[in-house]
Amino acid sequence: MKKLIEILEELQPDVDYETCEDLVDGRYLDSLTILSLISEIEEEFDVQIPTVEIVPANFNSAASIWALIEKLQEEM
Amino acid sequence: MTYFGIRYVFLFLPIVVLLYNFVPKKIKPLLLLIASYVFFYIKSKKLIVFLILSSLSIYLAGLMIKKIIHKRDEIIREVTKEEKKSIKEKFKNKKKLVLVLTIVFNVAFLFYFKYLNFFFKVLNGIFSVSGLDMTLKLFKHLAPIGISFYTLQAISYLVDVYNEKIEADENPLKVMLYLAFFPTVMEGPITRFNDVKDKIWAGCKVKYQNLCFGYQRIMFGLFKKYVIADRLNIFVKLTFKHYMDYSGITLALGAIFYTILLYMEFSGTMDIVIGTAEIFDIKIKENFKQPFLSKNISEFWSRWHISLGLWFKDYIFYPVSLSKGVKNLTSNIRKKWGNKVSSLIMGAIALFAVWSLNGLWHGAGYTFIVFGYYHFILILLGNIFEPTIVKVCEKNNIDRKSGFYKTIQIIKTTILVFIGELIFRAPNLTVAFGMLKRIFTKFSLNGFKTEVLTLGLDISDFIIVLLALVVIIIISLLREKDINIREKISTKPIVFRWALFYALIIAIILFGAFGPGYAPVDPIYADF
Incomplete structure (x- = not known):
């Protein structure tokens, strides 16, 4: 989780990732930042994020992104 | 039968509602x-x-x-x-x-x-x-x-x-x-x-509140169409048809009026659609979210025709940008230039696919293709220059969150939208580029003064449009602040609510652009 927050802060520093729960709906993460984030996650955590998982519910908070990573790691 | 027609609002829909309530669940x-x-x-x-x-x-x-x-x-x-x-x-x-x-x-x-x-x-x-x-x-x-x-x-x-x-x-x-x-x-x-x-x-029963809310929303859609869109159509038709006869300011006004007309017609239709579904207790997601408060073109398309933008995002943008082919193509770039550059290129490839299809989806014609690529270029340029703009602002102590900066961004975006919609409306590219050229080269104030009242609208028409737009703008600003006007109205006494409802109906009857001299707008998106 700590590594994920580091990645997020590097991509978009102006957000408090501990509390923010509308990263996509509040337009803090736009489509390009999400693409960068996916590339970083796939490399760092060795998972493949299928496009079907790219929904606001999975990316609206650091916690939900982390839950997605854990789910994908389990499925491997 | 169109959604705006009397046959739909006062015949087809009431009959369906009556039968729907009458039959078993x-x-x-x-x-x-x-x-x-x-x-x-x-x-x-x-x-x-x-x-x-x-x-x-x-x-x-x-x-x-x-x-x-x-x-x-x-x-x-x-x-x-x-x-x-x-x-x-x-x-x-x-x-x-x-x-x-x-x-x-x-x-x-x-x-x-x-x-x-x-x-x-x-x-x-x-x-x-x-x-x-x-x-x-x-x-x-x-x-x-x-x-x-x-x-x-x-x-x-x-x-x-x-x-x-x-x-x-x-x-x-x-x-x-x-x-x-x-x-x-x-x-x-x-x-x-x-x-x-x-x-x-x-198979829920039609509730009284849903019926009221639904028909209120439908009336609001009719107001947008009959009072504003239909009134502006004659001006738009003449400026686009005889563009060589008019000065730059008149043509610019024609393009602005077309954008307003399109917004009123399409968002008015959405009011009728969402209002109709609401009568049957079916919630349809909003298709517009105050698009003219957007700070860039990308944001505009997340507020205008939202369902189409989301469709392209889910079924074209992400599948293309994260496809194996694009990933392989950009993997070397990623190693050499880093994640941000490779994401920009992945995004650009996917955006190209999205806007090629988006342009064609709107119609089979060169104007629609150019309309698509116009937006592709604007969004791509926005993506490329965003980091530079951030740096320049930081260096010059410009607060990007200030009201002034946001207003400038909104005005810039709105002008770009006007140009895009001009291309969209023009019957062919010759007219589109001819109009754009005249707007920037034949900028005559005197010409405008003599022309403006010869295009089917008199002073009273302009005043009616202006007042109606003020009402729409106030409602939009309240919505932007998450204030639900209809729920606020529903807490008021019944006399006030009905007075307001009747006022809306009377406004449509009195100020609707009916009869000779006006040209009703055909349902624009129904042809797509």
Whole structure:
């Protein structure tokens, strides 16, 4: 989780990732930042994020992104 | 019959509502399906066959994919972890075959009705340029209403089943109603099966509050169309038709009026669509969210025709940008230039695909293609220069969150939108570029003064439009602040509420642009 927050802060520093729960709906993460984030996650955590998982519910908070990573790691 | 017509608002809809309330709960969804097919038949007659074929194709393909998934899961339970991968791959290919064939089947209808003539025209142009003595015969035919909308819905249903995001429905009538639902079939919003499946089939009784809220929303849509859009149409028609006769300011006003007209017509239709669905207790997601408060073009398209933007994002942008081909293509760039540059290129490739299709979706013509690429270039430039702008602002102590900076951004975006909509409205590229050239080169204030009142609108028309727009702007600003006006009104005494409702009806009757001298706007998006 700590590594994920580091990645997020590097991509978009102006957000408090501990509390923010509308990263996509509040337009803090736009489509390009999400693409960068996916590339970083796939490399760092060795998972493949299928496009079907790219929904606001999975990316609206650091916690939900982390839950997605854990789910994908389990499925491997 | 259009959503704005008296026959729809005061005849078709009340009859459907009455019958819907009269029949037993189990029959209610069926009645909605019959009403939807009657509505479709009135507009498109025997072309209804294509809607039914599309519905049945996705229903059957959905069930086939579901069967494949069940079989895969049964086999996977009994094999080792190593074998799982190859079995999954084998079944994925089977699913994919059903998906691709069904999408091709549906897109073929769309291509035939919307693009074949344009394709022939392009080929004839190529034959002529290359000196070949060949001409493909063009033909005239009407397309089934809303084919561009319901085909996208059909694809979304099937792709979601394929991706196991939703389960294929066993009830063919429910899938048929999903595609044909009469409020959304003609002009959207492009709904998702998961969002509406339960409500369209719930058969809830019409409640008094839903009926009031629904008809209030419908009246608001009529107000936008009859008081503003229809009034501005005559001015727009004349400026676009005889653009060589008018000065730059008049043409710029024509382009601005067209954008306002388009917004009022389309968002007004959405008011009627969402209001109609609300009567039946079916919640349809909003298709507009104060688009003219956008700070850049990318944001504009997340607030304007939202359901189309989301469709392209989910079914084109992410699948293309994260496809194996694009990832492989950009992997070297990533190593060399870093993640941000490679994401920018991945995004650019996907954006190109999105805007090529978005332009064509709006119509088979060169103006629509240019309209698409115009937005592609603007969004791409925005993505490329965003980091530089941030740095320049930081260096010069410019607060990007200040009201002043945001206002400048909103004005810039709105001007870019006006230019885009001018290209969209122009009958061909000669007119589009001719108008743009005159706007910037024939900027005559004196010409404007003599022309402005000769284009079908007098001073009182301008005042009515201005006052009506003030009402719309106030409502938009309140909505932007998440203030629900209708709920606020519903807490007021009954006399106040009815007075307001009657005031809206009287405003439409008194200030609606009816009769000779005005040119009603045809449903613009119904042709897509």
